[in-house]
Amino acid sequence: MMPMHRVRALACSVLLVVLACFASVAPRLLGPARLQSAELGRPVPQATLRQALWIEPLGWAPLLASGAYISASGEEVLDPARIAAAIRRDPRALAPRLAAIALAARAQDAATLAHHLAILHRLDSATADRLAGQIAAAAIQSGEGESILSAFAADDALAAALLKALDQEGMDPATADRVLAALSPARLRAPGLRAGAVAVLVRQRAFARARRLWGGGGDAAGVYSPDFADLSAPPPFGWQMVASPAGVAERAPEGGVSVIGYGRSDGVLLAQLLTLPPGAHRLDARYASLRGAEGGLAVAVRCVDGPALARFALSASPGPHRDGAAVAVPAQGCAAQTLTVEAKALDGGGGQSARITGLSVAGAGA
Numbered sequence: 001m002m003p004m005h006r007v008r009a010l011a012c013s014v015l016l017v018v019l020a021c022f023a024s025v026a027p028r029l030l031g032p033a034r035l036q037s038a039e040l041g042r043p044v045p046q047a048t049l050r051q052a053l054w055i056e057p058l059g060w061a062p063l064l065a066s067g068a069y070i071s072a073s074g075e076e077v078l079d080p081a082r083i084a085a086a087i088r089r090d091p092r093a094l095a096p097r098l099a100a101i102a103l104a105a106r107a108q109d110a111a112t113l114a115h116h117l118a119i120l121h122r123l124d125s126a127t128a129d130r131l132a133g134q135i136a137a138a139a140i141q142s143g144e145g146e147s148i149l150s151a152f153a154a155d156d157a158l159a160a161a162l163l164k165a166l167d168q169e170g171m172d173p174a175t176a177d178r179v180l181a182a183l184s185p186a187r188l189r190a191p192g193l194r195a196g197a198v199a200v201l202v203r204q205r206a207f208a209r210a211r212r213l214w215g216g217g218g219d220a221a222g223v224y225s226p227d228f229a230d231l232s233a234p235p236p237f238g239w240q241m242v243a244s245p246a247g248v249a250e251r252a253p254e255g256g257v258s259v260i261g262y263g264r265s266d267g268v269l270l271a272q273l274l275t276l277p278p279g280a281h282r283l284d285a286r287y288a289s290l291r292g293a294e295g296g297l298a299v300a301v302r303c304v305d306g307p308a309l310a311r312f313a314l315s316a317s318p319g320p321h322r323d324g325a326a327v328a329v330p331a332q333g334c335a336a337q338t339l340t341v342e343a344k345a346l347d348g349g350g351g352q353s354a355r356i357t358g359l360s361v362a363g364a365g366a
Contacts, residue, residue, distance in 0.1 A: 060086035060093050068099040078103040094124055101131065114151035114158055121157040132161035146178075153182035156190055163196035188213065195234055202236060202273070207304075207336035211237055211275050223272060223339060226360035228256050236273035244269075247343035247351070256287075256357035261296040261343030263351035269297075270341035273304070276361060278334070281327040283310050286358035288320045296352025298342050301327050301361060303334035313344075314354050327361060 067082025083103060086096035097120050104113035113135070121128035132152065139148040152158040162179060180197055188194050194213060201210035214237045224230070224237055231239055231251055241249040241257065246267025252258040259269050285299050293316060300311040310325040329337065339361060343351075 058089060060089040060096050063089065064096050064099060068102070078106065091119075092123055094120070094127065097123065098127075098131075105135065108147075110147035110151040113148065114155055117158055118155050125157070128157070129161050129164075132158050133165040136162040136165035146182075149179060149182045153179075153184070153187065156187070156193060159183060159187060159193055160196055163193065163200055191234070198236070202336075205304075205335065207273070207275050211273075214238075222276065222362060223274065223360045227358050228356070231257070235271070238272065240271045242267070242269050242271070249341065252355050254355070256355050257341075258353070258355050259297060259341050259343075260353040261292070261351050263293065263296050263343075263346040263349050265343070265345050267343050268340045269343050270356070270359075272339050274301075274337045274339055274361065275335070276327070276329050276337055278329045278331040279363070281329060281361050281363055282324055283327050283339075284322070284324045284358065284360050284362070285312075285314070285356065286320075286322050287314060287354045287356040289315055289318055290353040290355060291318070292316055292352030293346055293350040294352070296344055296346055296350065297354055298344055299323075299359070300338075300340050300342060302338050302340070303330075304336045304338060306334055309334075309337065314352070316352055 063082045063086040067079035067086065068077070078099060080103060083096060083099045086093070087100060090096070097116055100116045101113060101120065104110075104116060117128055117132050117135075120131070135148065136152060136158075149162065152162045180200065183193065183197065188197055194215075198210045198214050201207075201213065214234075224233060225239065228239065228251075231241070233239070239257070241251075243249070244267050245262070246265045247259065247261040247269050249257055249259045249269040257270060261269065283299065283301055295313050296316070297314040298311055299314065301309045303309060309329065310327045312323055312325050315321050315323070339359065341356065341359070346352075
């Protein structure tokens with residue numbers, strides 16, 4: 001279970017969100033009762049509550065106003081009966097649902113917390129993602145929130161928030177293993193969750209695990225879809241085409257990828273993450289140069305967070321070309337590599353364009 005001080009702090013922060021949400025709708029919902037926004041977060045006088053219930057006998061707002069507030073001593077007050085009654089009066093209202101989330105967080109009731117967050121996600125996904133991320137981060141940081149992690153892992157939307165929180169927090173590999181272990185293989189077959197888990201593993205530098213989870217078939221270490229037949233596979237192990245001030249890469253109607261470097265600045269236009277084993281390899285590029293100045297486009301292989309292993313400029317001479325370079329992957333410090341097509345800044349501007357039909361890295365003996 002999470003330490004009580006963390007749970008109470010989390011519940012109080014969620015309650016403040018509840019009150020802020022309530023304050024934004026109070027003038028409209030409680031106008032007849034003349035409740036002022038300044039009164040929200042404090043106990044509602046019984047006379048005011050009776051008046052509000054008389055004016056709005058079926059409304060949820062008067063019940064919530066008396067069921068979720070901060071006491072004069074600074075304690076958060078959450079009345080389960082009145083919160084539940086407010087939800088029954090309008091199951092789609094956000095503020096009662098938020099109050100129920102705060103109540104479940106304080107009670108350390110992971111199943112109920114996940115239940116209300118999943119409903120909130122259908123009502124307001126942005127608010128649900130924000131809250132779920134905050135709660136997941138608190139559970140991860142505590143090192144004791146196993147029940148919350150397990151409950152979140154059982155729901156696609158909450159599992160996505162869990163992975164996002166883990167990715168943003170930059171937790172250690174052991175924590176990543178705890179979270180990923182809570183996600184079943186069946187759950188990870190969902191493309192969005194699989195992409196989130198891959199991102200976590202890449203951040204943790206567990207590149208081989210990330211590549212296996214990513215799947216895609218083909219050469220698990222080399223280039224995926226070297227002929228660009230599949231441009232729909234997601235990054236980082238599928239092709240990422242970029243449009244930026246440096247240039248643009250896009251699918252070519254006649255096959256391959258069209259790349260245009262504007263010549264104004266440096267930037268990556270096409271990229272894929274590789275997990276080449278140590279040893280000798282060969283980088284090979286097949287392309288047709290269309291127009292432009294020499295030096296405006298280049299192909300490179302680099303160690304992630306490390307030096308370039310190979311790089312050459314694409315020829316600007318019109319017509320088909322095939323160029324290559326040797327790639328020597330060191331035994332240490334290069335567990336993964338990036339294969340890129342880059343736009344380069346040119347003196348006097350200009351630019352270069354080409355259609356690339358093949359880009360591969362294979363073992364030197366292949």
